[in-house]
Amino acid sequence: MSLDLKFTYTEKKDTxxxxxxxxxxxxxxxxxVVGLCADLIGSLKMGAFQKEFPERFFQTGIAEANMIGISAGLAxxxxxxxxxxxxxxxxxRVYDxxxxxxxxSNKNVKICASHAGLTLGEDGATHQILEDLGMMKMLPHMTVINPCDYNQTKAATLAIAEYEGPVYLRFGRPSWPIFTPADQKFEIGKAWKMIDGKDVSIFATxxxxWEANVAEAMLREEGISAEVINIHTIxxxxxxxxxxxxxxxxxxxSAEEHQINGGLGDAIAQTLARNNPxxxxxxxxxxSFGESxxxxxxxxxxxxxxxxxxKAAKKALSRK
Amino acid sequence: MEKQSIEQLQKICTQLRRDVLRMVHAVQSGHPGAPLGCAEFFVALYFDQLRHNPDFKMDGKGEDIFFLSNGHLSAGWYSVLARSGYFPVEELKTFRKINSRLQGHPATHEHLPGIRVASGSLGQGLSVALGAAQSKKLEKDDHLIYILMGDGELQEGQVWEAAMYAAHFGVDNLIATVDYNGQQIDGPTTEVMDLKNLKAKWEAFGWEVIETKKGNDLKSVLEGLEKAKSLTGKGKPVMNLLYTEMGYGVDFMVGTHKWHGSPPSDEQLANALGQLEETLGDY
Structure with missing residues (x-):
């Protein structure tokens, strides 16, 4: 049985x-635009920039606190x-x-964070951070972005270069379906309604x-109309x-690769509680922590x- | 800015000390000891060494930039900034009060002229200064970056990350000064966490190190900063170990950690001000 997906893909790539x-x-x-990396240039895919602009790239060694300070100074x-x-x-590691x-200090620094969440995989819980969105969204002045696929991450990266102010950009390690268009315009702070629906809203980041896109098709087969909204900006x-x-x-x-405590869902709950419970x-x-x-x-x-x-959508529906 | 004589600079130091004492006394909070000990450094820097423009621009292009990493010396920094024209001297009376630009620890809060980054949580300033120094290199701007750190602050690990980085990249347009007074809040550094041989440590990290043994003697401080400047541009970052006495200028405050973070009482203030001539006019 194959699902009738609203968004499909022909290629997978890491964000x-x-x-x-x-x-x-x-x-x-x-x-x-300049770059810094703490001994993970290959993992962060920053090598091409370093090669083309060596004088604008700073390998900081395994010293993240210093890297953040140097970034503030460069800004x-x-x-x-x-x-x-x-x-x-x-x-x-570098919250303070x-x-x-x-x-x-409101510096125009872009904190670019890879290997977020469980999908980091085999390295296990020491590396699978599930609290980063919460920590970052609590900071005044900070913009927090978590794009969904290769194309959206690329568009977001270009958008934050043009935005003045501190940004946390979160992306990941695994190969993942590319299901959004290459020529998309990325608007910071503007959610994208990807699929119209009337019975339940799915807010995913x-x-x-992608999982929400699959879930929508599964729900549709059971006669449930789900609306899928891509919350790339937390x-x-x-x-x-x-x-x-x-x-x-x-x-x-709400669906996120993050702790329920303090994540996107909490932010949505706050919005609903204040306006429309x-x-x-x-x-x-x-x-909980993750594992390998x-x-x-x-x-x-x-x-x-x-x-x-x-399952969550059906439960939400039953509580209406 | 016109060069001033040692006598004139000395008078500014006295006024800075009066400002610091009156500021912390007024709000019965703050850190008088270290800024008293760094008065000569602040005045030598802002009234003699720094090529700067009090008509403040955040990016500091075309001028020397100073960062204060040990932000608890804020009272001293605010005084020298005001006295050198960054903002009105009367504003010193708002120090640590509600709705003030003069926060307890320096901040870019309401864009106070002269402040480029917040400091207070220790150990971060050298990294920021290095970034600013490398930005100058990218811009082909041959002005210098200055930074002051505390000696106790060197117990923070980030400082040594930055020390390693500075030598690796040959950041030679930066002069770091350590306020080497041997005191921190809980006591002498030798008791709290011994710094051992600081000169050897910085040298081992690849820095050019000079020692200014008389950090409360204006002439020595000026000579030290001149010497430090002469060592820039030679491929190595420059460290100026500035031997000062915490609380210098007030007989009952000097040489002890007890005034690191305690304000004087009314009586103590009167006593202290009696030892420091009002030279430029109190705020």
């Missing part, structure tokens, strides 16, 4: 490659630094450096947008899009795949 390609293009467009001088490392080391030197959250959708459907599901079910990691395994096995074990979104 970090979308970042690497977008970063190179941003560097070609604007000579002020003072008018540069647009893209500082890359794994999401765990780009947030938890980001808070004081970047967010509070990052890799989970902060500022497009509250208007969320409220408009829930006003129509009356219930919602409605049933909301969360698809995310429930107060393949991305698919991990998403299944921790309840983060399309089948879990379907």
């Amino acid at each position: 970090r490659s979308g970042f690497g390609d977008g970063f190179l293009e941003a560097g070609r467009k604007n000579p002020n 003072i001088g008018g540069k647009i630094p893209f500082a890359g490392t794994f999401a765990n080391f780009a947030t938890g 450096q980001i808070r004081q030197s970047v967010a509070y 990052g890799h989970m947008v 902060k500022p959250l497009d509250e208007e899009a969320i409220l408009e959708s829930v006003k129509k459907t009356g219930c919602a599901v 409605a049933p909301l079910e969360y698809v995310g990691v429930n107060d 395994g393949t991305p698919t096995a991990l998403l299944e074990k921790y309840g983060l795949n399309a089948a879990n979104i379907v």
Whole structure:
């Protein structure tokens, strides 16, 4: 049995490659774009930029705190630094450096975080950060973006180069379906309604947008009409899009590769509670660390795949 | 800015000390000890060494830039900034009060002229200064970056990440100064966490190191900064170990950690001000 998917794909690629390609293009467009990386240039796909603009690239060694400070200093001088490392080391390890030197000081630093979430896979829980979105969205001045596939990550990377202010850009390691158009315009803070529906709203971010696309087809087979909204920008959250959708459907599901505590779902709950209380079910990691395994096995074990979104959607519907 | 005589600079130091004491006394909070000890450094830097423009621009293009990493010296920094024309001297009276641009620790809050990054959480300033220095190199701007750190602050690991990086990239347009007063909040650094041989440490990290042994003697401080400047542009970052006395200028405050983070009482303030001539006019 094959599903009638609204969005299909012919190719898979990692979102970090979308970042690497977008970063190179941003560097070609604007000579002020510079790069930094803490000994993970290959993993972050920053090598092409480094090769083309060696004088604008700074290998910091395994010293993330220093990398964040140097980025703030480069921004003072008018540069647009893209500082890359794994999401765990780009947030938890350097939270105070980001808070004081970047967010509070309002520096035009782009924190580029790869290998986020469970889909990092076999490296296990030490590297699978599931708290980064929460930490970053709590910081005043910080914009938080979590695109869904290669094309959207590339578009987001180009968009943040043109935006003035601190940004946290989150992406991942696994090969993932490319299901959004190459020529998309990325608008920071503007949610994208990908599929119209009337029974339940599914708000998804990052890799989970693909799972939401699959879940929509599964629900449709059972006669349930789901609306799928791609929340690529966690902060500022497009509250208007969320409220408009829930006003129509009356219930919602959030889906993210992150702890339920403090993530996208919490932000949506806050919006709904203040404006239009409605049933909301969360698809995310429930107060637990991850473990080693393949991305698919991990998403299944921790309840983060399309089948879990379907289950959550039905539960939300039953609570209307 | 016109060069001033040692006598004139000395008078500014005295006024800076008065400002610091009155500021922390007024709000009964803040850190008087270290800024008293760094008065000569602040004045030598802002009134003699720094090629700067008090008509403040954040990017600092075409001028020298100073960063204060040990942000708790804010009272001293605010005084020298105001006295050198960055903002009105009267604004010093808003220090640490509600709705002020003069936050307890420096911040870009409401765009206070002279401040380019927040500091207070220690150990971060050298990294920021290095980024600013490398930005100058990319811009082919031959002005210098100055930074002051505390000696206790060197206990933060990030400082040594930055130390390694500076030598690796040959960031030779930067002069770092350590306020080497041997005191921190909980006591002498030798008791809290011994820094051992700082000169050897910085040299081992690949820095050019000079020692300014008389950090509360204006002439020595100026000579030290001149010497440091002469060592820039030679492929290595420059470290100026500035031996100061915490609380210098007030007899009952000097040489102890007890005034690191404590304000004087009314009586103590009167006593201290009696030892420091009002030279430029109190705010």
